[in-house]
Amino acid sequence: MAVNMPENPDTASRPRFGRLRDWAIGGSLLAGLVVAVQFTVGWGPLLAPWRDLSPWLLAWLFLLTALSYALRAVRVSDYFSPRFAGQFPVMLRLTILHNTANNLLPMRTGELVFPWLMRRYFGHGLLDAAASLVWIRLLDLHFLALIAILILNLSHPSGWWWMLAALWLAGLAILAVIAGLGNASILVGEGRVRTIVRGVLLAAPRNPWLIARVYFWTAWIWGLKFAAFTSLLKFFLPIDVWRLLAGVMGAELSSVLPFHGIAGSGSYELAAVAALVPLGVDPKLALAGAVNLHLFLLGSTLILGGLAFLLPKTANAADNGFSHDVR
Known part of the structure; x- marks a missing residue:
């Protein structure tokens, strides 16, 4: 059963995309990355391999990445089903813009875009949307742990x-x-903390069939993304598949670091290099591969983010019911 939790109308109109300190840290990480690449690898040699990359391969990897974005919209639609039935184009716009903000804004402030757009496009409660996103992220982490087990099995x-x-x-x-x-009953009563905790728990999917479906979409989302990113990284860094997977895993887990650069710059590469170097990969090669992988991510993000603005942003009021549903 979904619960629309109370919220402050003065703060519900727009999200705060980070404080000045966040942008300062993010800018420092970006500047540090630019300098580190120039004095270790050199931007010219780092970017040179792109000339030899097949345009067809690049298009295919972009298609896989775009499909993973589309499946994120399918997952969210299924999670809230049947509440947003018939509103998939709007949900696709919302999901792509959310992920675009996540990839571009510093210190993970892009996560604020999801509840904000849920309210703006569908009139959905901010805290209820945020609580649902918490569970979706937990499922993401659960599947990433499964990929980590796969990496361990491939290595040993x-x-x-x-x-x-x-x-x-x-x-x-x-x-x-x-x-x-x-x-x-232990959570019944008054108090802001208790209300928030209860709202988060009520936002979780409890229907086994729904849990299975959402996890199925989660597996496809990450499976496609890892397939695309591992294939691209292999072009720049010809090493064993399990090491490539570990590098991609490190880069993706950069989101849990206490610092996160503008567009992930610096933190993304640092996490990837930290995962690859202990596995015997040369630090300079690891850095070059991580930067090129990040450039592909940012390029895909900007293209898909731009295309998202072509999608409708107005939900059909006739189909936008907010009756309680059992998840």
Whole structure:
């Protein structure tokens, strides 16, 4: 059952995209990256391999990335089903713009765009949307952990990794149990913290079939993205697949760092290099590969973000019902 939680109307009109300190840190990371590349690899040699990259391969990898973005909209639509039935083009615009902001704004302030656009396009409660995003991100992390198990199995094959993966997947059943705590008597009462906790719990999917579907979309989203990014990174950094996967994993997990540069610059590369160097990859080659991978990400982000503005932003009021639903 979804709960539209109370919110302050004075702060609901627009999100705050980071403080001045966040932009200062992000700008410092960006400047540091530019200087580090120039004095270690050189921007000319770093960018030179792009001339030999097949345009058809680049188009294919971009298509896989775009499809992963589209599936994010499918996942969110399914998560809130049937509330936003018939509104997929608007949801696609919302999801792409959310991910564009996530990839461009410093210190993860792009996450604020999701609840803001949910309110702007659908009149959805800010805190309810934010709480739902928390659960979606937890499912993302759960699947990334599954990819980490795959990497370990590729590096040191063993049947134990398959058993661990099966147990990890079985742990999804705990989600339905946790969601049920939202209706527990211990959380009934007044108080802002208790209200927020209860709202977060009630925003969780508790229907096993819905959990399975949302996780299915999550698997496809990350599967396509890792396939595209690993293929591109291999062009710039010809090493074993499991090392490439580890590099992409490190880059994607840069979002959990306490600092995050403008457009992820600096933090994205640092996380990728930190994952690759301990695996025996030369630091300069790792940095060059990480920067080129990031350039592909930013290019895809800007193209898809621009195209998103061509999609409708007005939801059909007749289909935009807000009756409580059982997730």
